[in-house]
Amino acid sequence: MWMGSRYYFYLILLNGFVNVLLFVPGILIDKRYDGALMAIIVAIPIGVTLIYLFVKLISHFPGEGLPEILDRVLPKKVTAMILIYLATAWFLAGAVTLLAFVMITNRYIDPDVDEKIIMLVFVLVVCYVMRMPSSSILYGLEILLAINLPFVAFILLKAVLNNQVHWDSIIEVGTHLFKMPSYELVATATFIFSGYLNLVIFHRVFGEGFAPKYLSIITLMGSMTLLSSFFVPIGFHGTMGVDDYTIPWVATAGAMRLEFFIVERVLYLFLLVYVMVALVSTMVHWNVALELIKSTLVLTNKDRHLKLWRWGIIGGFAAIMLAMEMVIGEPQVYGLARLFLNSRFATEFLIVGLLIYAVRRKKRHE
Amino acid sequence: MSKRKLWIFFLIVILVTSGCGFKDIDKRSFVVSVGVDKGKKQKYKVTLKLAIPIGEPKSGEQKFQLISEEKDTIAEAVALMKSRVDKELDFGHTKAIVFGEKLVKEDMREVLDWFLRRRDIQLVAWLGAGKPDAYTVLSMKPKSERIPSNWLFLAFGNTGVESQYIVSIYLFDFYRHMTELGLDALLPVIEAKKEYLKIDTVDIFKDYRAALRLNTEETKNYRIVAEELSKLEIKVKDKNHEFIIYADRAKADYKIHTPKGGTPYLDMQVKINGVIEEKVQPTSHDKPIPLHEYERIANEVVEKNMLALLQKLQKHQVDPIGFGLRYRSRHWNNQNEWKEWKNIYPQLEFRVSVDVHLQSPGGIQ
Numbered sequence A: 001m002w003m004g005s006r007y008y009f010y011l012i013l014l015n016g017f018v019n020v021l022l023f024v025p026g027i028l029i030d031k032r033y034d035g036a037l038m039a040i041i042v043a044i045p046i047g048v049t050l051i052y053l054f055v056k057l058i059s060h061f062p063g064e065g066l067p068e069i070l071d072r073v074l075p076k077k078v079t080a081m082i083l084i085y086l087a088t089a090w091f092l093a094g095a096v097t098l099l100a101f102v103m104i105t106n107r108y109i110d111p112d113v114d115e116k117i118i119m120l121v122f123v124l125v126v127c128y129v130m131r132m133p134s135s136s137i138l139y140g141l142e143i144l145l146a147i148n149l150p151f152v153a154f155i156l157l158k159a160v161l162n163n164q165v166h167w168d169s170i171i172e173v174g175t176h177l178f179k180m181p182s183y184e185l186v187a188t189a190t191f192i193f194s195g196y197l198n199l200v201i202f203h204r205v206f207g208e209g210f211a212p213k214y215l216s217i218i219t220l221m222g223s224m225t226l227l228s229s230f231f232v233p234i235g236f237h238g239t240m241g242v243d244d245y246t247i248p249w250v251a252t253a254g255a256m257r258l259e260f261f262i263v264e265r266v267l268y269l270f271l272l273v274y275v276m277v278a279l280v281s282t283m284v285h286w287n288v289a290l291e292l293i294k295s296t297l298v299l300t301n302k303d304r305h306l307k308l309w310r311w312g313i314i315g316g317f318a319a320i321m322l323a324m325e326m327v328i329g330e331p332q333v334y335g336l337a338r339l340f341l342n343s344r345f346a347t348e349f350l351i352v353g354l355l356i357y358a359v360r361r362k363k364r365h366e
Numbered sequence B: 001m002s003k004r005k006l007w008i009f010f011l012i013v014i015l016v017t018s019g020c021g022f023k024d025i026d027k028r029s030f031v032v033s034v035g036v037d038k039g040k041k042q043k044y045k046v047t048l049k050l051a052i053p054i055g056e057p058k059s060g061e062q063k064f065q066l067i068s069e070e071k072d073t074i075a076e077a078v079a080l081m082k083s084r085v086d087k088e089l090d091f092g093h094t095k096a097i098v099f100g101e102k103l104v105k106e107d108m109r110e111v112l113d114w115f116l117r118r119r120d121i122q123l124v125a126w127l128g129a130g131k132p133d134a135y136t137v138l139s140m141k142p143k144s145e146r147i148p149s150n151w152l153f154l155a156f157g158n159t160g161v162e163s164q165y166i167v168s169i170y171l172f173d174f175y176r177h178m179t180e181l182g183l184d185a186l187l188p189v190i191e192a193k194k195e196y197l198k199i200d201t202v203d204i205f206k207d208y209r210a211a212l213r214l215n216t217e218e219t220k221n222y223r224i225v226a227e228e229l230s231k232l233e234i235k236v237k238d239k240n241h242e243f244i245i246y247a248d249r250a251k252a253d254y255k256i257h258t259p260k261g262g263t264p265y266l267d268m269q270v271k272i273n274g275v276i277e278e279k280v281q282p283t284s285h286d287k288p289i290p291l292h293e294y295e296r297i298a299n300e301v302v303e304k305n306m307l308a309l310l311q312k313l314q315k316h317q318v319d320p321i322g323f324g325l326r327y328r329s330r331h332w333n334n335q336n337e338w339k340e341w342k343n344i345y346p347q348l349e350f351r352v353s354v355d356v357h358l359q360s361p362g363g364i365q
Helices: A006-022 A024-030 A036-058 A066-073 A075-110 A115-130 A134-160 A167-174 A183-205 A215-238 A248-256 A266-298 A306-327 A330-365 B002-017 B076-082 B108-118 B134-137 B151-157 B171-179 B217-227 B290-313 B323-329 B336-348
Strands: B030-040 B044-051 B066-073 B088-090 B096-100 B124-131 B185-192 B197-206 B209-214 B229-237 B242-257 B265-279 B349-358
Touching: A006 A024, A006 A075, A006 A134, A006 A183, A006 A215, A006 A266, A006 A330, A006 B096, A006 B151, A024 A036, A024 A183, A024 A215, A024 A248, A024 A330, A024 B171, A036 A183, A036 A215, A036 A330, A066 A075, A066 A266, A066 A330, A075 A266, A075 A306, A075 A330, A115 A134, A115 A266, A115 B002, A115 B290, A134 A183, A134 A215, A134 A266, A167 A215, A167 B044, A167 B323, A183 A215, A183 A266, A183 A330, A215 A248, A248 A266, A266 A306, A266 B066, B030 B066, B030 B134, B044 B134, B044 B185, B066 B076, B066 B134, B076 B088, B076 B108, B096 B134, B096 B151, B108 B171, B124 B134, B124 B151, B124 B171, B134 B185, B151 B197, B197 B217, B209 B217, B209 B290, B217 B229, B217 B242, B217 B290, B229 B265, B229 B290, B242 B290, B242 B323, B290 B349, B323 B349
Parallel strands: B030 B088, B030 B096, B096 B124, B124 B185, B265 B349
Antiparallel strands: B030 B044, B044 B066, B185 B197, B197 B209, B229 B242, B242 B265
16 A cells, blocks of 8 residues: 655645754744845755755656665665664754753753653654554654644744734844855755655655655745744844844743633644644654664574664664763753754755666666 | 663652652742842941732732842842842842942943843833932832732732833843843833832933933933834924824934035834824813914924933934934944944934824813
8 A cells, every 4th residue: 555645745745844953943033134035046956946846856766765776776885884884863863852852841841850760751752653554653753743733723824924924123133134054055045945854764655656746835835934034033033132042932921811712822833733743754754764774684684583673773873862962061952953964965965866866877787 | 672762761760850859839939029229337238028928919918028238249148138038039020130229320331230140020010220229229118019019010010000201221231231232221210119110211322331311301202213112102382382282102213314514314204193282271162273383383392392302312322213223234444434423413403393183182271
């Protein structure tokens, strides 16, 4: 049974949501006078083109993930090295999301609980789900997005239509358009579109007829998410003050008030939504990391005790995560996020390049 | 097998999450408002108003506890106060922060730091300057108030009274005004009278300190320019006529023009929609003057008032409306625009045109 194409759309949507936790708005806002806006504008065509190319290329191999595709064209050792590198990157993505969210949970929901315990609970939930088959994870993703989308839309609408937004501040930042963006800014901004990368594993459940669909919706939603996650905090906190908040979107949710609702502070609605988004995003990323490592084991014929290995890998993930939580402080989480965002952008080109090579080889053989 | 696994998993979760982090509601003291004054011996005198929960808020009886402490930092003062209460202080419901009138005349950045850094203080708490001081404002127990500090919440929140003179400023909004280039901060002044509170003036800030206090009428005119105001009264008085307009809507738009070689000017259009609410000379049986005549008189008077306000702000070199920010946002030369504006503002000429539209003279001719 192949999955419908819409599931790949959810993967992209998920990254659009989770960008707040990977400090994307913060990094962009920090450089709002030095090319962030241009980076956003450049990122939209780059991101959409990469989605199109990747999906078009990988659809030449129905039902196969990147490990199988690479195994056809590259020596086993090279493939194994690439896969291990990718697994590390995906693990890092999940790790940063969790670290950032534990930070937020600890600060805004319950400061009295030890961060390690919060992390342990999150890790347990994530580890329990991440070992499930890819299709189950995609079904779960659909349901969770369906639950959270109305809330996200509400918060976004509430923010954009708020009379506390100073449009002059937004326009002033808009006048800083003509600045050369750095590599880092473009890499950060394209994150919104890079959810398709999870297809390196999830493509295994997509069969014949998988094609780059919904590109216009993706372009529209991606640019709107990107522009609003950059501009709305500026509208709320001014061109200068916005820089002083550690996580601009938490401060923005904190600056909204619901007069006639069960809770008055939008912040708590925001946190509720992001508990789910953070956990699901980590599950997806770690599932990919786990599958990548498993494929490496199969490739190198070390798969005799695959079931044991699987638990070993999951246990390893959990252990590394807890160790990170103990060692790493807030500035390092920020640094890790930047490391991930920067390396991810280059990796996107690497993967697309490898796929082009694989498709050419395949065509030559036919 | 898998079911058993699931149970074990949930057991672990329950074991881990049943921490002691959560304190029951009867073991917490809710701080409803915070006051900061200039201390006598030390830097700050911090006052906390703690609500004491009672069974029936409808009975009209409210109880609160007021504690204050002097210390060089707010955090230390709060820590000291914690040693004087039996329950854990909870700032999650702090919705009003009052600074003493004398304190706001000094650099406010340092005072704000604690409030912005604390995770539990709402960014949507209302701010005000207390007259004669914050302690007195917090100690007030107005007769109509049923929940401690609710007077302030209703007045600022616009859910109760809607007054044309009350400017509401949230904590994050104040900080934005403080940091923004070309937009100066302001705080409503909360005056403690014998049995009630009065909020009808504002303090305008310059260089992080209160520099100018607008009077009641100026406060209203400021609100017309800075916000879109509804439900307000406008008094019109010239040599022969005196009447009050009730306006459902008053709104101002402005544009800054910098012609080459000429003096820069600000073009402001004020639109007011309303009816006549009261006439000082009662209707005589002479022929009443037509409605558009009233409109003409109102235009002139409102224009004069607006000009007076704008020129006063200009004279004191303060900019709470955000003319500077507007100038910055409409110019692309980001390097120099702020310097340019600093030169332009002192010589800026104001051109105000007012369009009062009166729908009817009211119930009588």
